[in-house]
Amino acid sequence: MKKEKIVALSLISLASVALLAACGSKSATQKNIQFSIPTDIDTLDSTIVTDQYSYDVIGNVEEGATRVNPKGDAALALAKSIKVSPDGLTYTITLKPNLKWSNGDKLTAKDFVYSWQRAVNPKTGSEYAYLMGAVANANDITAGKKSVDTLGIKANSATQFTVTLAQPTPYFKFLLSEPVYYPLDQKVVEKYGKQFGTTSDKMVYDGPFEFKSTKSWTGTNKTFSIYANPDYYDKSAVKSKEIDFQVISNANTGAQLYKQKKLDFTLLPTTDLIEANKGEKGFTVFKQARTDYIEYNQSGKNASSADAQKALANQDIREALNLATNRKAIIQTALPDSTPATSFTPVGMSKTSSGEDFADYAKQDYTYDAAKAKELWEKGLKETGLSKVTLSLEAATDLAASKVTANYLQTSYESTLPGLTINLKLVPFQQRLKDAQNGTFDMVLSGWGGDYAEPSTFLQLFTAGQSYNDGKFSSKTYDSAFKAATTTPDVLSQAKTDADYKTLEDTLYKGSYINPVDFQANPALMNPDVKGLQFHSTGLAYDLKTAYLK
Incomplete structure (x- = not known):
């Protein structure tokens, strides 16, 4: 693996920018961020998600071995360390100690093995299974030519697993930050079956935020909230106790609610709205x-x-x-x-x-x-x-x-x-x-x-x-x-x-x-008092982990 290629990818990957860097620790007690998306989300199942708006929610309540940081690097997340063999084909991933799901279950290396095997299983029908193609035998498994247990991932212990790649993949650490590579709690997936991820109460979470029974997502409702996850390994970095989402398909309505200080973020998808709001405080282009x-x-x-x-x-x-x-x-x-x-x-x-x-x-x-x-x-x-x-x-x-x-x-x-x-x-x-x-x-x-x-x-x-x-x-x-x-x-x-x-x-x-x-x-309107929101040009567009209202 050529070092210069790795460095180049590290410098440019997921060209992201930390917007208005987070500061202060008292922000979590302030008013909740009111965040709008233009369409309904479809699922919370990280294996089968296909659309950006569902991903924007999933990426804030779930997490994988890596997470893209404000500099655009694939930083360690659930992983404590990632060691790569000289030929670039073997990744040894050691997890942080004492990881938990939001229901109290231990999060272990087996959760990664189960999730990845579920993703490539043709019966699952994951359209993002193609992203698993870097892993040895993944393509043959999705084609029905090999069994799922031949996938190039093996749990060495509760906190360590080894991944064998089909070919050197310099951007593999970035793939580890993608939803299809997230771990899953097998017990919960099997409990709910086809209903897994169809509502927020048929899920468990391992990310910065979680859903609760209050203001939950029922699968069809237009308003829901996510809350700081007390079991998250990096909970001290999460600056908001609660973030409220609204599905607003009428962009004119979104702009008006922003001006009435009832929204802190809304997209401006039409020419008329953009021209009318270019002078508005908080106008920005992502x-x-x-x-x-x-x-x-x-x-x-x-x-x-x-x-x-x-x-x-x-x-x-x-x-x-x-x-x-x-x-x-x-x-x-x-x-x-x-x-x-x-x-x-x-x-x-x-x-x-x-x-x-x-x-x-x-x-x-x-x-x-x-x-x-x-x-x-x-x-x-x-x-x-x-x-x-x-x-x-x-x-x-x-x-x-x-x-x-x-x-x-x-x-x-x-x-x-x-x-x-x-x-x-x-x-x-x-x-x-x-x-x-x-x-x-x-x-x-x-x-x-x-x-x-x-x-x-x-x-x-x-x-x-x-x-x-x-x-x-x-x-x-x-x-x-x-x-x-x-x-x-x-x-x-x-x-x-x-x-x-x-x-x-x-x-x-x-x-x-x-x-x-x-x-x-x-183009969008974003309250200038929103600090710490990270925007990424690829992958998770709006990372709310460190976002808060000043």
């Missing part, structure tokens, strides 16, 4: 490592019609749609402070061996060209024997920016591409996730936020058979380049790895397999 993009159903099934399936299987038609996407206009209309996407991997997340931003190094020619789009569209229609086609475009109606973007695209596509009709399908965010996962769409406006600061967190999504490859396209060139970047001995040469990753971006662009729209920014 730069996430996140890309919004359009996926095309290339599976050959579940599309809205046979004509839609035929059209989206045609590369010229997909390229025409990409060229007809006016990214600058979309940002002006719906996504101020975001930037037009020039690759799938976003800017500001990771650097190449030469120190260049990877997104700049792998930049593609995603441009708006209405004339060429029309030309390719007509060529594609001729090739498919179609004279006109109707395509559905699905987006989340409870995410204001997505709704506005979809409306803009409907008008723009229909005016640019003759014979095209766009039927908008506006559904709640959770339904959009389900439809994408089930492949029941023609085109869907999706988004992906990085889990760690390395291109594979984005580019592994589109390997053949990957659960997040919703469009179900397959490219041997893509799969070969990804394998070369992540599993061959050359993985220890970052320059070679950079080149392989760039091949992946080239392949996505040349095949028009997806349509990157923007690198997302999140």
